[in-house]
Amino acid sequence: MKRLLKTMGLAITAVAALQSAPLHAEEFPARGLEFVAGYGPGGGHDTMLRAMAKILKEEGIVEVPINVVNKPGGSSAVAMGYLNARAGDGHYLMSITSSHITTPLASNIGLDHTNFTPIARLGIDPELLVVNAAGPYKSIKDLLKADKVLNVGGTATGSIEHIVSIQFQKKTGKEINFVPFQGDGDVVAALLSNQLDFIVTNPGTARDFIEAGNFKALAISTDERIDALPDVPTFKEQDIDITLSLYRGVTAPADISEEAKAYLTEKMTELSESEAWKTGYMEPNAVVGDFITGEEFEAYLAENEKLYRETLTELGILK
Amino acid sequence: MLDALTHLAGGFAEVLTVYNIVLIFFAGMIGTVVGALPGLGPSAGIALMLPLTFGMPHASGLCLLTGVYMGTMYGGRITSILINTPGDAPAIVTAMEGYPMMRRGQGGLALGLSAVSSFVGGFFGLLVLIFFAPVVSSYAIYLGAPEYFLLMLLGLSTIILLAGEDLVKALLMACVGVLVSTFGSDYISGHIRFAFTPELIEGIDFVAIIIGLYGLGEVFYNLEQRTRLDLGRPSFNLREYIPPASTLKESSGATLRGSVIGTVIGILPGAGATVATFLEYALERRISRKPEEFGNGAIAGLAGPEASNNASVPGSLIPLITLGIPGSGGTAIMLGALIMFGLQPGPLLMIKSGDVVWAMIAGLVLANVFLLFSNVLLIPVFVNLLRSVQGHLASVVVALCVVGAFSLAYNSFNIWVALVFGILGYLMKKCDYPTGPFILAVVLAPLAENYFRQSIMLGQGDWSIFVDRPISLGIIVAMVATGILGLVTKRFIKSRKPAARA
Numbered sequence: 001m002k003r004l005l006k007t008m009g010l011a012i013t014a015v016a017a018l019q020s021a022p023l024h025a026e027e028f029p030a031r032g033l034e035f036v037a038g039y040g041p042g043g044g045h046d047t048m049l050r051a052m053a054k055i056l057k058e059e060g061i062v063e064v065p066i067n068v069v070n071k072p073g074g075s076s077a078v079a080m081g082y083l084n085a086r087a088g089d090g091h092y093l094m095s096i097t098s099s100h101i102t103t104p105l106a107s108n109i110g111l112d113h114t115n116f117t118p119i120a121r122l123g124i125d126p127e128l129l130v131v132n133a134a135g136p137y138k139s140i141k142d143l144l145k146a147d148k149v150l151n152v153g154g155t156a157t158g159s160i161e162h163i164v165s166i167q168f169q170k171k172t173g174k175e176i177n178f179v180p181f182q183g184d185g186d187v188v189a190a191l192l193s194n195q196l197d198f199i200v201t202n203p204g205t206a207r208d209f210i211e212a213g214n215f216k217a218l219a220i221s222t223d224e225r226i227d228a229l230p231d232v233p234t235f236k237e238q239d240i241d242i243t244l245s246l247y248r249g250v251t252a253p254a255d256i257s258e259e260a261k262a263y264l265t266e267k268m269t270e271l272s273e274s275e276a277w278k279t280g281y282m283e284p285n286a287v288v289g290d291f292i293t294g295e296e297f298e299a300y301l302a303e304n305e306k307l308y309r310e311t312l313t314e315l316g317i318l319k
Numbered sequence: 320m321l322d323a324l325t326h327l328a329g330g331f332a333e334v335l336t337v338y339n340i341v342l343i344f345f346a347g348m349i350g351t352v353v354g355a356l357p358g359l360g361p362s363a364g365i366a367l368m369l370p371l372t373f374g375m376p377h378a379s380g381l382c383l384l385t386g387v388y389m390g391t392m393y394g395g396r397i398t399s400i401l402i403n404t405p406g407d408a409p410a411i412v413t414a415m416e417g418y419p420m421m422r423r424g425q426g427g428l429a430l431g432l433s434a435v436s437s438f439v440g441g442f443f444g445l446l447v448l449i450f451f452a453p454v455v456s457s458y459a460i461y462l463g464a465p466e467y468f469l470l471m472l473l474g475l476s477t478i479i480l481l482a483g484e485d486l487v488k489a490l491l492m493a494c495v496g497v498l499v500s501t502f503g504s505d506y507i508s509g510h511i512r513f514a515f516t517p518e519l520i521e522g523i524d525f526v527a528i529i530i531g532l533y534g535l536g537e538v539f540y541n542l543e544q545r546t547r548l549d550l551g552r553p554s555f556n557l558r559e560y561i562p563p564a565s566t567l568k569e570s571s572g573a574t575l576r577g578s579v580i581g582t583v584i585g586i587l588p589g590a591g592a593t594v595a596t597f598l599e600y601a602l603e604r605r606i607s608r609k610p611e612e613f614g615n616g617a618i619a620g621l622a623g624p625e626a627s628n629n630a631s632v633p634g635s636l637i638p639l640i641t642l643g644i645p646g647s648g649g650t651a652i653m654l655g656a657l658i659m660f661g662l663q664p665g666p667l668l669m670i671k672s673g674d675v676v677w678a679m680i681a682g683l684v685l686a687n688v689f690l691l692f693s694n695v696l697l698i699p700v701f702v703n704l705l706r707s708v709q710g711h712l713a714s715v716v717v718a719l720c721v722v723g724a725f726s727l728a729y730n731s732f733n734i735w736v737a738l739v740f741g742i743l744g745y746l747m748k749k750c751d752y753p754t755g756p757f758i759l760a761v762v763l764a765p766l767a768e769n770y771f772r773q774s775i776m777l778g779q780g781d782w783s784i785f786v787d788r789p790i791s792l793g794i795i796v797a798m799v800a801t802g803i804l805g806l807v808t809k810r811f812i813k814s815r816k817p818a819a820r821a
Contacts, residue, residue: 040373073730075504077517106504109517151777157509179776180507182769185663185671195463195777317509 028090028260032065036083036094038076045095046070048122048248051281052271061270075103080111086253090260093119093250098160100251101305105318106158113305116251117261118297120268123287124245125202127164127221128232132191133213140218140238143174143198150176150197153187160246161200163311164221167242168200191215202246203228204286221245226288244307248287249297265293323453327684330677334685339379343682346383347690348697350390355398355705356712360407361391361592361649362754363533367716369526369656370723377660377675382682384656385636388649389686392592392629393437393694397701400429409592409628412600412620419616427559430698432566432618433625436574438691440626443578444585444633445684452641452680453669464773465784467643467665469794471767474644476802478756489756492747496760499523507772518732525655527724528761531737532754534720536744538713543749560695566618573603573623581627585634585647592631592647594808596624633683640668640676643766651758658762 035053037045046068053066071079076099083094094116104112131137136146143150152168154161157180169176179196181187184205191199192214199206207228209215217232221244225234235242252264271277272291282289292300312318334343346368353364364387372380395410400417413433420429462470478493503522504511514520577599584595603623604613613620636653638644643665645651657664662672669676694701708715724737747754778784785791 071730073732074514074517074520077520078730081517103520106509107511107514107517107520149779151779156506159506162509177776177779179773180509181773182506183663185667189667189671190463193463312509315509 028257028263029064031091032067033062034092035066035068036079036092037068037070038072038079038094038096038099040070040072044097045076047285048281049095052277055274055276055280056267056271059271059274059276061267061274074107074109075099077103077107077109077111080104080109080115083251083253084111084115088253088255090252090256090264092253093264094252096249096251098246098304098308101301101308102158102312105305105308105312113251113298113301115254117254117256118249118251118294118301119261119264120272120291120293121247121249121297121300122268122272122289122291123282124222124247124290125204125286126226126245126288127161127200127202128206128217128229129164129168129198129200129219129235130191130206130210130215130217131198132194133216135194135197137197137218138216140172140240143218144172146174146197150174151195152176152178153181153190153196153199154178154201155183155187156180158308158312158315158317160244162315163307164200164242164244166311166314167244168240171240171242202286207286222288228283228286228288245288245290247300247304261294269293323450326453326673326677327449327681329674330679330681331684333378333674333678334382334681339382339682340685342379343382343386343686344689344693346386347390347393347686348693350387350392351394351397351690351694351701352390352704352708353387354391354394354410355406355701356394356708357398357404357406359533359537359716360395360409361388361647362529362652362758363537364388364391365649365652365656366526366529366533367719367723369529369652369659370726372656372660373726377662377672378678378682380660381656381675381679382686384653385632385679385683386686388653389441389629389632389683390690391649392441392632393434393690394701395628396433396437396625397430397698398705400426400433401702409596409624409631411593412596412624415600415614416617416620419614420621423616425559425616427698428562428566429616429621431560431695432562432570433621434560434691434694435562435567436570436577436622436626437629437694438687439574440578440581440628440630441632441687441690442684443575443626444582444630445680445687447582447586448633448637449680452637462790463788464770464777465788465791466794468767468770468774469785469791469798470642470644470665471763471770473794473798474763475759475767476798478759485751488752492752492754492757493760496757497764499528500761500764507769516732518730523736524727524733525761526659526727527733527736528740529652529655529758530720530723531740531742532744532747532758534716534723535737535741536748538716538720539741539745540748542713543745560698570618570622573619574626576602577623577626578630580623581630582634584627585631586637592628592635595627595631599623599627629687636683639664643668645759645762648755648758651755651762654762 035049037049039045049068053068056062056066071082079094083092086092100113103109137143152165154165156162162178162180165176165178181190184201187199187201188205188209190196206215206217210217217229219235219238220226220229220232221242222234223236223243225232250268272289309318349368350364353359365384368383368387372383391407392409395406396413396417398404398406399410399414400421403414403418405411405414417429417433420426478489502513502519504520511520580599580602581595584598600620600623603619604610607613607617607619635647635650639650639653643654645654654664662668662675720737721734724733725731727733744754774784
């Protein structure tokens with residue numbers, strides 16, 4: 001038993017030794033930049049930041065070294081805590097998507113988007129309404145005429161797909177039954193095997209199946225049709241007022257200097273205009289370029305939070 | 320038939336790179352050593368290697384894990400034969416015949432012969448895997464949430480088979496597993512459960528759990544027991560490792576029977592390698608013309624069970640990759656690994672990620688060949704390797720566990736998780752609670768829960784969705800049959816099994 005305790009003690013000491021100390025600096029950029037991904041290597045955040053770092057260096061937009069670090073855990077909560085501990089230091093940039101809004105809403109982490117300095121929204125992931133091409137529905141009108149409650153698939157309750165589905169029910173009056181799935185792959189499989197009437201998903205997931213003729217997209221959630229899918233009409237064109245997309249952006253710690261903020265905004269603008277970024281990241285990932293910065297992005301985030309808060313409260317997830 | 324071979328050729332094309340070949344070779348070696356070390360079995364081997372696979376291509380990662388899995392089946396026999404200490408549960412029977420041969424001065428022959436029958440068993444199991452798996456998976460597209468739910472339930476019902484001596488203890492552990500699996504966000508309701516700290520929003524990391532349970536837990540237990548390995552200095556003549564043709568001929572019947580039994584038992588969920596070896600041993604003893612030789616170094620009693628434990632590895636991979644049902648502790652961890660790689664285990668795995676699966680199968684074929692040669696020719700190396708780690712085993716394993724847990728999310732949180740489960744694992748082992756049902760529940764319970772809720776939602780509240788669909792009705796029937804079979808075989812094994820604990 002004594003030896004047992006000794007080994008346990010050894011393990012505890014090893015844990016303590018692995019904690020690291022933070023760094024500080026004066027001028028901007030006084031040293032390299034650090035890009036923080038709130039998810040593990042290979043995930044969406046990580047891929048975007050690594051592509052970004054590579055292009056910023058190769059195109060000569062940023063001179064100082066860029067280091068991409070992963071701070072996975074807690075649906076980006078761990079990374080938010082990490083960035084918050086570096087308030088005032090503009091050398092950090094964190095990738096954000098919907099979890100930047102939903103994680104603070106759903107759990108008690110004491111931080112939200114206002115604890116950071118939003119830099120830029122780089123693009124949006126629109127949502128598509130997709131049916132099985134072999135099924136009975138050829139248009140939105142067919143769906144509305146169907147003589148039953150429609151089974152709709154999407155990822156997770158409270159996800160953007162769920163919110164689009166609820167909006168669809170509200171705006172058209174057609175009753176739907178939303179079935180949440182764990183990931184895009186499961187949703188696609190369920191539509192392929194005709195267990196669902198339609199799904200709400202993003203172009204990255206559905207594009208291959210649409211091109212192969214398995215699926216047909218009946219509507220898209222943008223203001224105007226997108227270049228990648230020119231034949232897909234918007235909800236608006238069909239008199240259903242839904243414009244709602246997932247965004248991909250970057251945010252910096254709170255209270256950074258004006259100089260740092262201007263620098264980061266300028267670099268992100270240059271990046272979004274570069275051809276390498278468009279062909280190297282945006283197109284392969286089916287992201288639609290809709291670039292906004294600073295206050296405009298902040299207002300967008302606030303609006304986004306309001307929508308999530310309202311919908312999640314209606315669903316009984318938030319109290 | 321031809322289709323399977325085309326796929327397999329594709330798998331080989333992916334696997335035959337210098338990186339993968341070296342990786343598979345070392346995976347087999349590591350597996351052999353882990354298998355040979357008493358206390359560390361297939362589950363621990365796979366658990367300890369899991370963190371290394373992050374950042375590897377999926378096919379390479381899976382080849383590493385399956386290579387280690389297969390290697391442990393070769394390794395367990397080494398210490399069984401040399402010092403009468405089975406390296407893991409499937410090698411218990413090997414000690415019963417192998418050690419008497421060793422004392423007779425036939426240790427080299429016992430090692431060589433058991434390596435050859437291990438190879439044949441593994442090879443037979445692989446053939447069945449290659450030709451049988453695609454047949455099962457080709458029907459996969461017709462399955463929906465109700466069928467998946469029932470499959471998960473079928474998987475969970477194998478707890479009866481994994482239970483060991485005491486069914487109540489097994490069910491209790493399964494309940495703890497269900498509790499552990501409920502941590503974190505639930506995508507169906509959108510609620511987050513038990514997230515006392517933000518790190519828990521995504522649930523408790525599965526790898527941290529198994530590192531604690533099988534790595535740290537075993538170390539704590541062995542320290543308390545003061546299990547010491549002492550290999551001494553056995554000496555051999557290299558020529559003895561290559562068994563003569565007459566011995567091979569004498570053992571061929573037993574090897575083939577062992578291969579068939581191992582594969583079949585491997586496919587049956589919940590049974591696994593240990594059960595296969597005991598059944599095969601009992602069979603050989605019954606049909607032998609010289610039953611009095613058993614216990615005194617019978618060739619058939621050594622070759623048959625060794626073939627069967629290796630055959631059970633590819634066998635147990637069949638339900639894993641075609642249906643997402645793990646048949647053993649080792650495959651339960653493999654299931655977790657698949658989920659972690661983002662490969663959705665289940666009937667669609669062969670369809671959606673066929674290239675990775677076939678590469679893994681090709682890797683396993685390669686691993687089996689490597690293992691045959693390394694286990695015949697490199698026996699002196701293994702013996703020396705074992706001798707050099709035997710005194711520092713605890714520190715080596717603790718170091719691997721701490722680094723492995725840290726690497727999961729690059730923070731110390733998971734090390735604490737591993738420590739908590741290490742203590743739990745220690746207590747479970749000390750008080751004789753089985754870990755299999757716990758792991759199975761952790762992996763399968765959330766899947767079963769979510770598929771159940773999806774089914775009811777798809778049926779818009781109507782339960783008849785489970786019996787309206789012919790496949791789901793068929794699974795219900797199969798499930799009832801497994802339950803009955805489980806109780807019957809348990810009774811059978813209990814009456815057969817010599818004093819050893821599986």
